[in-house]
Amino acid sequence: AQKVTQAQTEISVVEKEDVTLDCVYETRDTTYYLFWYKQPPSGELVFLIRRNSFDEQNEISGRYSWNFQKSTSSFNFTITASQVVDSAVYFCALSWETSGSRLTFGEGTQLTVNP
């Protein structure tokens, strides 16, 4: 069975702090994709990143970075120098080889960045 766990339900930081959102996944498939989505207060889902299981390189995009470690089945997301606009719910998700684009989502982490 596929499972994604985001153990941090809520995180609150002060602007300019760095923050890491944790994601741990379970799957028996050797080929799979991991995703991060952002859901701002307006409610839509914003795609942030997709990573396949054969690419363990860390990725950086501006203030965002992702650390993929197959050894610990984790795909953590770090926001550097957080801003108030980063306040949102963040979801980690998994699709597997036979999923046909179906996603298994984690429970989400509510990030609040205070000025």
Place this chain on the structure above:
Amino acid sequence: NAGVTQTPKFQVLKTGQSMTLQCAQDMNHEYMSWYRQDPGMGLRLIHYSVGAGITDQGEVPNGYNVSRSTTEDFPLRLLSAAPSQTSVYFCASSYGWGSGNTIYFGEGSWLTVV
């Protein structure tokens, strides 16, 4: 440049009423899915389709019905609404699994059953 279009965006239903959430995509995607989002539970898959005429159940299918008569449309039907179906519903589509698998989501439909 419509992408995935969901209607209605907001709806209030009385218990026992029926309604259909519409989902349409203009990208010729084979794969379409419906999810519901509830507090503390992330998004859970209700039903999905891998092409016209083919549908299957997801994690939480009870109380919902789907059909896929065309590639473009994937409506979600609530036959007899219950308060437990109060949720935010998202439709998604993609070409499929693999390197080209960008999954597009609609903007969501907020449903309240009273």
